[in-house]
Amino acid sequence: MAPPLVVVTSDAITHNDASWSGTPSTYVTAVAVSGCMPVQLPVIAQTLDPAPLLDVASGVLVTGSRSNVHPPLYGAEATEEAGPYDEARDRTTLPLIRETLRRGLPLLCICRGVQELNVALGGSLHAELHEVEGRNDHRSPPQPDLDARFALRHDVTVARGGCLAAILGDGPVFVNSVHRQGIDRIADGLTVEALAEDGTVEAVSVTGARAFALGVQWHPEHWVRTDPASKAIFEAFADACRAAQSARTKEAA
Numbered sequence: 643m644a645p646p647l648v649v650v651t652s653d654a655i656t657h658n659d660a661s662w663s664g665t666p667s668t669y670v671t672a673v674a675v676s677g678c679m680p681v682q683l684p685v686i687a688q689t690l691d692p693a694p695l696l697d698v699a700s701g702v703l704v705t706g707s708r709s710n711v712h713p714p715l716y717g718a719e720a721t722e723e724a725g726p727y728d729e730a731r732d733r734t735t736l737p738l739i740r741e742t743l744r745r746g747l748p749l750l751c752i753c754r755g756v757q758e759l760n761v762a763l764g765g766s767l768h769a770e771l772h773e774v775e776g777r778n779d780h781r782s783p784p785q786p787d788l789d790a791r792f793a794l795r796h797d798v799t800v801a802r803g804g805c806l807a808a809i810l811g812d813g814p815v816f817v818n819s820v821h822r823q824g825i826d827r828i829a830d831g832l833t834v835e836a837l838a839e840d841g842t843v844e845a846v847s848v849t850g851a852r853a854f855a856l857g858v859q860w861h862p863e864h865w866v867r868t869d870p871a872s873k874a875i876f877e878a879f880a881d882a883c884r885a886a887q888s889a890r891t892k893e894a895a
């Protein structure tokens with residue numbers, strides 16, 4: 643059987659003075675090394691309806707990005723300081739998340755992706771997490787060495803008996819941290835799956851989802867080949883995508 647198709651989100655970027663749509667290769671590579679075929683959903687000025695792609699896909703990966711979710715989408719003010727923004731991405735990913743869940747397709751959301759998941763379902767974000775009383779600074783110092791920027795840096799506590807515990811076990815997990823924003827008001831349809839020691843929500847699942855539906859604030863894609871927890875998350879997602887593909891094949895028979 644051909645590998646399951648996994649939709650991977652993109653960002654609106656500028657490259658060689660032109661508008662491009664793209665995503666870091668680490669996300670595409672993590673999907674591929676997990677045995678699935680990544681298919682990038684482009685972000686352009688005209689909002690694309692993902693339905694034709696979701697009709698043949700077996701999963702969706704919503705990637706991280708330096709850009710921030712546009713604050714009016716969760717009732718906050720779009721100040722210049724709270725940017726950069728990527729409204730074209732927001733217009734693409736929020737409906738994509740809701741449609742993926744409606745169809746019961748596997749969904750993995752990473753960093754900006756978990757923030758989009760929370761906003762798509764009605765939650766809100768802290769724009770500057772490090773300025774919130776009692777919270778740590780979850781940013782990674784900007785540096786050209788990606789392995790240093792995405793180095794594993796702090797423990798998160800996995801909620802006992804939850805979806806993430808079924809993948810990683812109940813103990814602490816050592817993760818990286820490359821985010822300035824974080825979940826504030828958690829959407830009604832989400833269950834907390836992991837917390838940082840300062841109370842920051844580090845992972846959620848979609849309550850009662852028909853398939854794998856997990857969001858993590860850290861970046862398992864970066865260490866998918868070498869870090870057991872990172873690999874386990876992508877393997878569990880890929881297994882869910884293979885199951886979705888098999889179910890679609892049986893339905894079509």
Ligand SMILES: N[C@@H](CCC(=O)NCCCC(=O)O)C(=O)O
Nearest residue numbers: 706707708709753754821822823
């Ligand atoms: N912009 C959001 C989400 C952060 C995120 O997805 N980080 C990915 C890596 C960004 C980089 O390459 O620096 C936030 O800041 O919370």
